[in-house]
Amino acid sequence: MTVREPTEPTGVGSRPRPATLTDVARAAGVAPSTVSRAFTKPGRVNAGTREHVLRVAAELGYRPNPVARALESGRTSTLGLVVSDITNPHFFALVRGAERQASTAGFTLLLGDTQQSPQTERTVVDRIHASVDGLILAASRLPPAELRAYAATKPLVLINRQTEDVTSVVTDHVDGPRQIVEHLHSLGHRALVFLSGPRESWSGAQRWAVIRDAAKSLGIAATRLGPFPPSMAGGPAAADAAIGTAATAVIAHNDLLAIGALRRFGDRGLTVPGDISVVGFDDIFGADFCAPPLTTLTGPLDEAGRKAVEILVTQPEITVRAPRFSLPSHLKIRESTGPARPRA
C-alpha cells in the first residue's frame, strides 16, 4: 500500500496537497463515512462528533472535492450553457439570467461558445456532456436528429430553437413580429424591408415568415434583403441595401444590425425616423441609449435563461416529455420609428 505523506510539500514553489476526507477522518479519529455524514447528513450523526469533525476539518482547511462527489453520485450540480457567439451582446442577458438562477439553486454554469459552427458546437457539447447535469443550447445550429440524440442522453433545453421531441424555451416569435408590422403600418408605412441575418438562424426564419404574412394580410409590401452578418459591422451593407429600395421602414434581424444600420443612415445623410424608420429585435443593452433610441421587440432572454435553468434544476425529468415554453415579448416603442414620409 502506498501512503503519501499528507502534508509534505513535494518541492520548492509547489503547492500543498489539499486535505481529503480521509485526512480529516484520521485526524479526528473517526471513520471516513462519519466525516462524510457530518457534512452531508447532519441528522444522522451525533451532534458532538459532528462538531468535533467539523472543527478538525476546518483546522485542516478541508473542502469536499466536488469531482469525487460527482463521480460517485453521478450529479455535478453543474449546468452547461452553450451559446453560438459569446461575442454577441444578444447573449449577455441570457448568460446573466442563467447564471443568476443557477447560483440561486446552488448550481454552477459551464460556459461554451460554438463560434457559429455546428462542428464546434458538437465538439463543445461532447466535451462538457458528462460534466453537467443538464444542457442548455441557445440558438443551436445542430440538425434535429443530433439534437434529439443529445436529448435522449441528458436533460436538454433549447433556447430560441424548436425541434420535435426536444424541450424548448422561446421568446414569442409570432405575435411579436406581427406587432412590429402593425406598428409600422399604423404609422403609414406601406413598404418595408427585412434585413435578414444568418440563413441557418431558426428564429430569423420565423421572424421573416410572420413579417411576410402580416404584411400580406395588411396589404403592404415586404421584401427580404441579405443575409447580413448579425452584428454592427453588418449595418452599413444592410443600410445601403435598404436605401436602394422604396421602403420607408426597415426591420433588422437583431438590434446589433439595427444599430449598425442606424449609424449608417446617419452617415449617409438620412434622418431616423424622419426619412426612414428602424426596428430591431431583442432590446439589447444599449438599445435605449443609442441615437436615436431604438424601437425594438423585447426578447426576454434573461428570463429565458432563468426558465431553462429552472427546468433543469427543479424538474429535469420533464425534459423527456419535451414541453415547449414560449415567453411573451412586447414591442418597445422608442424614437427610431415615426410616421412614414414618402421618399423621393
Add this chain to the structure above:
Amino acid sequence: MTVREPTEPTGVGSRPRPATLTDVARAAGVAPSTVSRAFTKPGRVNAGTREHVLRVAAELGYRPNPVARALESGRTSTLGLVVSDITNPHFFALVRGAERQASTAGFTLLLGDTQQSPQTERTVVDRIHASVDGLILAASRLPPAELRAYAATKPLVLINRQTEDVTSVVTDHVDGPRQIVEHLHSLGHRALVFLSGPRESWSGAQRWAVIRDAAKSLGIAATRLGPFPPSMAGGPAAADAAIGTAATAVIAHNDLLAIGALRRFGDRGLTVPGDISVVGFDDIFGADFCAPPLTTLTGPLDEAGRKAVEILVTQPEITVRAPRFSLPSHLKIRESTGPARPRA
C-alpha cells in the same frame, strides 16, 4: 459482485446509461487499460487493436467521462472565472476574451458571480475550487490574506486587483488616468470632479489617487464625489451632484456611470460637451454609439481575460512567483469632451 445490465433502461421515460470504458473493453474483448491507452496513448498500442477498439467505442457511442478522468489525474481542463457582477457589461469583454482563449487551449470555463459580496465570493470560490485547474478572480473584494491563502492552494490570477504574492493582470492604472487629466487640462478645464464608484473597489482607489495627483501637479482642482453605484442607475445622482459644483468636466468611475450621467445632463438641459465634458473608463460596448459618443479610457479587458487564461493554461507554475502584468490602456477621444466653457 453487482453487475448492472449495461443497456437496460430503468423505466419509462428514463435515459440509457451511457457506455463506459469497461463496456467498450468487454464489447471489444480487451482489457480496460487497453481501451484507455487506445484513447490517450495512441503510440503504446497495436495499430490494429486500437482501430478495433475505436470502432467498437464509436458503435457504443462511448465518450470518456471527464469527471472520472479528473478524479484520477487531478486535472480537469477547466478554469474558474469569477466576476463581481455579471450584470455589468464591463465584464462582458472579459468573459469573452477568457472564453475564447480557453476554448482555443481546449479548456472550459466555469463561470461564477459574487454579486459584489465578499461572502458570496468566498462561497463561490470554495465551491468551484476543486473542480478547476486554475482560478481567475476579477475585481475581487477579498482581503489580501484570503487571496494569498487561495493562491497557495491553486494557480490564481487576479484581474484589476493587486495584492502581494498573488499573480495579477491589470489594465494600466497610472498613465491612463493621468492622460485623462492632461486631456481635460489641455482643453482648458480647470476644475474637475471624479464620480467615484464603490468604496471597496481597488481600481477605483487607484484611479482617484492618480487623478488627484495629476490635477495637483497641473495646478487644477479635482474633487471626489460619491460613492455612486457603478451603473447607469447611478448616473442621475452623480450628474446632479456634479452640477452642484463648479467643475466643467467630470470623470466617472466607469462608462456605465458616465453614460447614465450623460443622459441626466441632457435631461437637465446641459449639453455635452458644450456645458460640461464627460469621461469614462473601460470603453464598454455602447460607449461608441451613445449620445454623444463617450471619451473613455480603454481597459483592454478582453485582453486581460486572454492573458489570465494563457498564464493558467501554459504556465500555471509561475503563479507561485506571483508576477504582475500590466496591459496598456489608452485614451479614446470621442465627442463627450470639448473645450471648457466657464459655467454661470
Add this chain to the structure above:
DNA sequence: CTGAAAGCGCTAACAC
C-alpha cells in the same frame, strides 16, 4: 504490446 490490480476522494449500503 496487453492484462491485472490498485486507487483518485467520496458516498452508500450493510453490518455491528
Add this chain to the structure above:
DNA sequence: GTGTTAGCGCTTTCAG
C-alpha cells in the same frame, strides 16, 4: 450512532 466495505469510471504502475 459509527465503522467496514465496495465501488463510481478512469489511468497507471507492474507483470507477463
